[in-house]
Amino acid sequence: MNVEGSVGAVVFDFDGTLAKLNINFPRMRKAVVDLIDSYGVPVDGLRDMYVLEMVDAGMSLIAQKHPGQEHHFLRRANDVITDIEIAAATRGELIEGTREMLRELKKRSIKTGVITRNCQMAVVQVFPDIHEYCNPVITREFTRNVKPHPEHLLSALAFLNVLPQHAFMVGDHPMDIKIGKDAGTFTIGVLSGYSTSGDLLKAGADIILNRADEILGILG
Numbered sequence: 001m002n003v004e005g006s007v008g009a010v011v012f013d014f015d016g017t018l019a020k021l022n023i024n025f026p027r028m029r030k031a032v033v034d035l036i037d038s039y040g041v042p043v044d045g046l047r048d049m050y051v052l053e054m055v056d057a058g059m060s061l062i063a064q065k066h067p068g069q070e071h072h073f074l075r076r077a078n079d080v081i082t083d084i085e086i087a088a089a090t091r092g093e094l095i096e097g098t099r100e101m102l103r104e105l106k107k108r109s110i111k112t113g114v115i116t117r118n119c120q121m122a123v124v125q126v127f128p129d130i131h132e133y134c135n136p137v138i139t140r141e142f143t144r145n146v147k148p149h150p151e152h153l154l155s156a157l158a159f160l161n162v163l164p165q166h167a168f169m170v171g172d173h174p175m176d177i178k179i180g181k182d183a184g185t186f187t188i189g190v191l192s193g194y195s196t197s198g199d200l201l202k203a204g205a206d207i208i209l210n211r212a213d214e215i216l217g218i219l220g
């Protein structure tokens, strides 16, 4: 293992990593494309974007065509996304073993944080006591730039006061691996979300695990 010295912190993604993934991203993307389309701007270049980036692109297009209306659009887009996230969260649950794993990491004096593009309300709905286990929990409202922008992870590590080379980033999506690599952490891809080990290895994952709690075996 090429972590330098002891591991000081593990930063986790949330959906698909600590919680079962049940957000319907294609449906969310379609709802946002339809909303942008309703402003009469071209949407063809947007369809393959991640949803938050799609909202940014939609804002720019709408600002060009209907100056001033982009703020109205942003509120509506946030409502569309949050409604889908909250609906998913009400049916959501943690992946088995999550609390036990976090408790064990604490026992081993390893700090834990969470970074997610999801909203705080949805995260707390699924994991009401998350702050007893992880700190910080940086949802999208609390970072200027979300994953895969490295700021999202670097701000968590700054809060934890742990250098990237002493930290792990664990997530189920290639962007979790990308942010870890860009920030300089060791990266672990987990197969509990929608990605395959091929997707995660291609993104540069150092290790692939079936579930996040298997990290205890690595850190043992």
Ligand SMILES: [Mg+2]
Pocket (backbone or CB within 6 Å): 013, 014, 015, 016, 017, 171, 172, 173, 193
């Ligand atoms: Mg995820």
